[in-house]
Amino acid sequence: MTILDLLAIFPLTVLTGWAVLLIVADLFIPRDRKSLTAILAAAGLLVTLALALMQAGQERVAFNGMVVVDGFSIFLTVLFAASGLVGIALAYDYLKRMQIERSEYYILLLFSISGMILMASAADLIVVFMALELLSIPLYVMAGFARPRLDSEEAALKYFLLGAYAGGFVVYGVALVFGATGTTSLQSIVAVVTAGQANMTLMAVGAALILIGLGFKVAAVPFHMWTPDVYQGSPTPVTAFMAVGAKAGGFAALLRVFVVAFPSLSDDLTPVLWALAALTMILGNVVAISQSNIKRLLAYSSIAHAGYILMAIVPFGQQAVRSDAVASALFYLAAYAFTSFGAWAVVIALEKSEQKGLALDDYAGLGAKYPLLAASMAVFMLSFTGVPPTLGFVGKLYLFRTTLEGGFIGLSILGVLTSLVSAYYYLRVVVIMYMRSGEPQAHRERWVGLTVSTAAIATVVLSIFAGPLFSWASQAVLKLF
Amino acid sequence: MNFILHPLTLVTFFPLLGVLVLLFLKPEQKDAARWVALVTSLITFGISIAVLAQFVPSNPELQLVVNVPWIQVAGWNIAYHMGVDGLSILLLLLTTFLTPISILSTWTAVEERVKDFMIFFLLLEVGMVGVFLAQDLFLFYVYWEFTLVPMYFLIGIWGGPRRMYAAIKFFLYTMAGSILMLLAILWLGIQGGTFSVPELIAKGGIPAGVQTWLFLAFAAAFAIKVPMWPLHSWLPDAHVEAPTAGSVILAGVLLKMGTYGFLRFNLPLFPTAAVKLAPWVALLAVIGIIYGAMVSYAQQDVKKLVAYSSVSHLGFVMLGLFALNPQGIQGGILQMINHGLSTGALFLIVGMIYERRHTRDMDAFGGLWKIMPIYGALTLIVTLSSMGLPGLNGFVGEFTILLGAWEAGRDGGPLNSYLFAGFAAVGVILAAVYMLFMFQKLFLGPVTKEENRVLKDLNWREIATLAPLVVFIFWIGLYPRPFFVLISPAVSKLVGVLQVAAAAMP
Numbered sequence: 004m005t006i007l008d009l010l011a012i013f014p015l016t017v018l019t020g021w022a023v024l025l026i027v028a029d030l031f032i033p034r035d036r037k038s039l040t041a042i043l044a045a046a047g048l049l050v051t052l053a054l055a056l057m058q059a060g061q062e063r064v065a066f067n068g069m070v071v072v073d074g075f076s077i078f079l080t081v082l083f084a085a086s087g088l089v090g091i092a093l094a095y096d097y098l099k100r101m102q103i104e105r106s107e108y109y110i111l112l113l114f115s116i117s118g119m120i121l122m123a124s125a126a127d128l129i130v131v132f133m134a135l136e137l138l139s140i141p142l143y144v145m146a147g148f149a150r151p152r153l154d155s156e157e158a159a160l161k162y163f164l165l166g167a168y169a170g171g172f173v174v175y176g177v178a179l180v181f182g183a184t185g186t187t188s189l190q191s192i193v194a195v196v197t198a199g200q201a202n203m204t205l206m207a208v209g210a211a212l213i214l215i216g217l218g219f220k221v222a223a224v225p226f227h228m229w230t231p232d233v234y235q236g237s238p239t240p241v242t243a244f245m246a247v248g249a250k251a252g253g254f255a256a257l258l259r260v261f262v263v264a265f266p267s268l269s270d271d272l273t274p275v276l277w278a279l280a281a282l283t284m285i286l287g288n289v290v291a292i293s294q295s296n297i298k299r300l301l302a303y304s305s306i307a308h309a310g311y312i313l314m315a316i317v318p319f320g321q322q323a324v325r326s327d328a329v330a331s332a333l334f335y336l337a338a339y340a341f342t343s344f345g346a347w348a349v350v351i352a353l354e355k356s357e358q359k360g361l362a363l364d365d366y367a368g369l370g371a372k373y374p375l376l377a378a379s380m381a382v383f384m385l386s387f388t389g390v391p392p393t394l395g396f397v398g399k400l401y402l403f404r405t406t407l408e409g410g411f412i413g414l415s416i417l418g419v420l421t422s423l424v425s426a427y428y429y430l431r432v433v434v435i436m437y438m439r440s441g442e443p444q445a446h447r448e449r450w451v452g453l454t455v456s457t458a459a460i461a462t463v464v465l466s467i468f469a470g471p472l473f474s475w476a477s478q479a480v481l482k483l484f
Numbered sequence: 485m486n487f488i489l490h491p492l493t494l495v496t497f498f499p500l501l502g503v504l505v506l507l508f509l510k511p512e513q514k515d516a517a518r519w520v521a522l523v524t525s526l527i528t529f530g531i532s533i534a535v536l537a538q539f540v541p542s543n544p545e546l547q548l549v550v551n552v553p554w555i556q557v558a559g560w561n562i563a564y565h566m567g568v569d570g571l572s573i574l575l576l577l578l579t580t581f582l583t584p585i586s587i588l589s590t591w592t593a594v595e596e597r598v599k600d601f602m603i604f605f606l607l608l609e610v611g612m613v614g615v616f617l618a619q620d621l622f623l624f625y626v627y628w629e630f631t632l633v634p635m636y637f638l639i640g641i642w643g644g645p646r647r648m649y650a651a652i653k654f655f656l657y658t659m660a661g662s663i664l665m666l667l668a669i670l671w672l673g674i675q676g677g678t679f680s681v682p683e684l685i686a687k688g689g690i691p692a693g694v695q696t697w698l699f700l701a702f703a704a705a706f707a708i709k710v711p712m713w714p715l716h717s718w719l720p721d722a723h724v725e726a727p728t729a730g731s732v733i734l735a736g737v738l739l740k741m742g743t744y745g746f747l748r749f750n751l752p753l754f755p756t757a758a759v760k761l762a763p764w765v766a767l768l769a770v771i772g773i774i775y776g777a778m779v780s781y782a783q784q785d786v787k788k789l790v791a792y793s794s795v796s797h798l799g800f801v802m803l804g805l806f807a808l809n810p811q812g813i814q815g816g817i818l819q820m821i822n823h824g825l826s827t828g829a830l831f832l833i834v835g836m837i838y839e840r841r842h843t844r845d846m847d848a849f850g851g852l853w854k855i856m857p858i859y860g861a862l863t864l865i866v867t868l869s870s871m872g873l874p875g876l877n878g879f880v881g882e883f884t885i886l887l888g889a890w891e892a893g894r895d896g897g898p899l900n901s902y903l904f905a906g907f908a909a910v911g912v913i914l915a916a917v918y919m920l921f922m923f924q925k926l927f928l929g930p931v932t933k934e935e936n937r938v939l940k941d942l943n944w945r946e947i948a949t950l951a952p953l954v955v956f957i958f959w960i961g962l963y964p965r966p967f968f969v970l971i972s973p974a975v976s977k978l979v980g981v982l983q984v985a986a987a988a989m990p
Contacts, residue, residue: 327558327559330558370641371597385633390629390630390632390633390659391625391626391629391630392626392630396626396629400622400666400670401558403666403667403670404670404673404674407667407670407671407674408674412667415667415670416664416667419663419664419666419667420663422663423656423659423660423663426655426656426659427652427656430636430652430655430656431652433636434640434648434651434652437637437640437641438640438641438647438648438651469555470554470555470556470557473555473557473558473560474557474558476558477557477558477559
């Protein structure tokens with residue numbers, strides 16, 4: 004390791020260092036002024052964000068090829084750092100209101116984001132696994148942050164057990180790939196396969212196991228069982244962060260590993276991915292219909308959206324479609340981040356202590372009493388459905404284009420049909436907000452309100468002026484070896 | 485940047501200015517909200533008249549074209565491409581004409597959340613006008629889907645007792661069709677490298693087998709919107725529950741988006757498939773004509789009767805379009821306008837009596853003519869227009885359509901059988917039956933219910949909402965030439981495309 008290596012991944016170096024420092028610094032911050040930690044953490048994320056933006060256009064390999072900095076990793080680093088900022092904004096007043104304010108939240112958040120950023124840059128299966136654990140372990144703790152509330156503890160335990168189990172799949176998969184190729188470096192795997200020296204069967208099994216492990220992280224069916232319980236039990240800002248950040252982290256690894264290292268396995272794995280995408284879209288959307296708790300509803304919706312993104316990865320083995328696959332998945336992750344954070348912020352604004360205020364019926368009358376909040380929520384629901392003019396629509400369009408380019412017409416038809424199903428439950432939220440009367444109570448908190456309005460405006464405006472986001476996503480190409 | 489001040493941009497997005505003003509009003513300022521909306525829509529109508537003034541009828545091509553790149557990255561080739569030609573000019577005018585009338589009709593009917601109502605109404609106008617002007621498939625789809633949102637709220641918030649059910653049904657039904665169209669649009673965009681409709685038409689060359697699939701995907705969206713039998717079941721629910729102004733716009737404009745879609749996209753983009761599938765579409769159209777008429781006859785609720793009559797009337801439009809000859813298509817376009825005027829007026833009429841009596845049951849009325857003579861006279865004119873009495877607008881449209889269908893029915897013609905025209909003619913008679921039956925029950929005979937004796941006749945505002953419609957009912961009925969002049973060059977061009985395709989078929 005040289006100083007150059009550390010400079011190559013400077014945003015990550017800074018963020019990790021900052022998080023470590025913050026642990027120490029936090030000891031000297033008095034108990035009643037813990038919001039200072041939040042501000043310091045946010046400052047660290049802002050610096051990370053700025054550094055990542057300054058890297059734009061660069062392409063570097065560091066740590067003997069184990070880590071790579073390219074358009075893809077920079078795009079995701081920005082996304083993760085921004086998600087972290089939102090994660091802090093959402094928690095800032097929420098933790099106080101729920102009387103669970105502990106500064107560890109912010110520090111753990113920084114570590115989790117470090118893991119995500121490392122994931123985006125990982126060019127070696129070992130690093131992928133390390134990053135996976137680094138992003139997950141803080142989340143296990145954060146899920147249980149509302150202890151001694153039982154369902155929060157349950158969420159933490161469930162997430163931890165299943166996450167550890169999934170981690171096991173990844174490690175075993177990595178081991179098998181190593182057995183098949185004699186290396187864990189993505190670059191060398193490609194080289195060994197090209198030279199015809201790999202045991203393709205063993206490698207396919209290994210890749211499938213990695214897929215299972217990452218499938219847990221992105222909440223793809225049938226590895227989604229934990230999602231509704233964990234999303235419901237965790238403190239809502241953690242859920243929001245999990246829904247966006249952890250999912251994007253999982254997809255970062257899936258995209259990088261499958262598109263870069265495993266195109267040679269596409270004959271075996273494309274049908275598997277096809278089935279995963281189809282199942283995820285169908286089950287996520289169908290089960291969401293029967294939910295009456297907004298957090299569970301959004302949990303199933305987040306499962307469904309993992310299915311849509313998986314759809315873009317299905318043609319990962321086709322040279323011509325590959326760059327569109329990556330670009331459309333990244334675009335959708337960004338679109339999903341805006342919409343999802345916005346929706347979760349509305350949930351936070353309405354949540355009361357003791358898990359109250361989370362039933363769909365608690366949203367009755369929101370349209371009359373809080374017009375802006377309700378209008379924003381309506382925008383998010385329409386964006387989830389994919390109705391123009393919202394980012395969700397543009398994002399879905401890009402995903403469907405990729406799928407059609409790959410020649411998977413059946414899958415894309417399934418995709419639009421499940422979107423139709425999803426319209427039913429998203430519209431139900433709108434129906435309840437606008438067409439029923441009730442007396443909802445919303446908290447007026449500065450940062451939550453800012454998140455809601457920014458997300459709503461961005462969801463609409465960025466869909467009309469989608470050019471920059473499109474070109475940014477399409478330039479975020481993976482460095483291929 | 486001059487595309488922003490382009491007449492077509494202005495006519496599409498001017499209502500947004502009204503929305504902006506409305507946002508600053510307080511919920512209590514109901515009258516202010518009404519006036520802002522009315523003035524905005526009247527100015528929009530004025531702009532559309534200016535568009536008409538610049539429109540050259542003899543030119544069959546798109547006019548007043550604005551075409552600037554919108555999203556041109558990552559393999560997308562999307563443009564802000566708008567234009568107007570003979571196929572769309574009348575529909576543009578119909579939209580901008582019906583919107584102020586509808587707003588005027590809500591003056592006393594909508595009392596709750598007036599500001600929000602007007603916001604959604606003006607947003608709806610943006611979407612509708614955009615649909616008729618967009619020449620880029622992506623842009624078109626954005627407008628097309630966007631119209632769902634305000635209409636969904638209009639039905640869902642200000643509708644009748646079963647409004648939530650009707651609103652969701654409306655949304656899901658229409659979305660079900662349009663998502664299949666979306667995939668077809670993407671397919672065309674990927675294969676053709678552009679979403680521009682004129683460019684795709686000029687390029688042509690889509691294999692016949694693929695054309696059929698694409699035709700069906702587009703048809704799924706449009707046939708539900710029209711609605712064609714058997715995809716019509718959302719219509720009665722949406723109409724019955726929607727507030728009057730919503731029904732007027734729904735029947736007057738939104739349904740035309742479906743027929744217009746067939747005209748603008750299905751016929752020229754997939755001519756071979758259109759020729760091949762014409763008899764099937766015509767079959768569904770004729771079933772719709774007869775079925776709609778018979779179901780109308782069976783209704784007790786006047787609004788439902790009018791709603792089902794739309795199924796019948798739009799069957800005529802579809803039959804005309806898929807006769808694939810100049811008479812049929814011209815008649816079809818004119819009949820779209822006629823239906824917008826007559827059925828729009830009928831819904832206004834139903835709304836007026838509902839506002840007075842809070843029922844639409846035919847048995848609750850009888851002998852209304854004696855109590856409300858002005859109302860009765862206007863209703864008679866509109867009823868006769870709707871059933872196609874010579875001298876009024878409905879006759880001109882239906883007669884031209886029947887001519888076209890007859891012409892297309894000769895041996896080797898697109899429909900290949902006179903039966904289509906024959907059964908459609910039966911539909912004209914059935915229309916007379918149910919319309920007159922309704923009129924008789926409501927207006928003729930003795931006054932059956934005492935509470936009806938105190939009903940007030942129409943006031944000036946109500947007359948003002950109906951009068952412009954009646955003027956056009958007579959105008960088109962007596963002197964339709966100016967309207968055909970606007971339509972026919974563009975139709976001839978379209979028929980040319982279809983004939984080339986028909987000639988190339990084995």
